[in-house]
Amino acid sequence: MRELDSATMAAAAVFTDSREAALAESGDVRLAMAEGVIGAGHVRAEIGELLTGTAPGRTADSEITVFESLGMAVEDLAAALGAYRKAARLGAGSWVDF
Numbered sequence: 001m002r003e004l005d006s007a008t009m010a011a012a013a014v015f016t017d018s019r020e021a022a023l024a025e026s027g028d029v030r031l032a033m034a035e036g037v038i039g040a041g042h043v044r045a046e047i048g049e050l051l052t053g054t055a056p057g058r059t060a061d062s063e064i065t066v067f068e069s070l071g072m073a074v075e076d077l078a079a080a081l082g083a084y085r086k087a088a089r090l091g092a093g094s095w096v097d098f
Helices: 006-011 019-025 027-034 047-052 073-090
Strands: 013-016 043-046 065-068
Touching: 006 027, 013 019, 013 047, 019 027, 019 043, 027 065, 043 047
Parallel strands: 013 043, 013 065
Antiparallel strands: none
């Protein structure tokens, strides 16, 4: 499946949660590669590299960036932990045993 056209992918700095997964599963990346407008090296960095500072993020205000999220479980866990901590801090929500 595809959400972005090849021209957008070619013009953008592409970031992802996993290079390997993006090259194998992302329609946006795979179809742009098949059309010859980007190569495998077009993915600039993984999100972990951005967070640790080992790769640069956006380099100019005019730069287009695309985040190709392929839904890694660790991202879901981090979001759930953030929501849980906020709910606990606010005294909101209910504990459910299952």
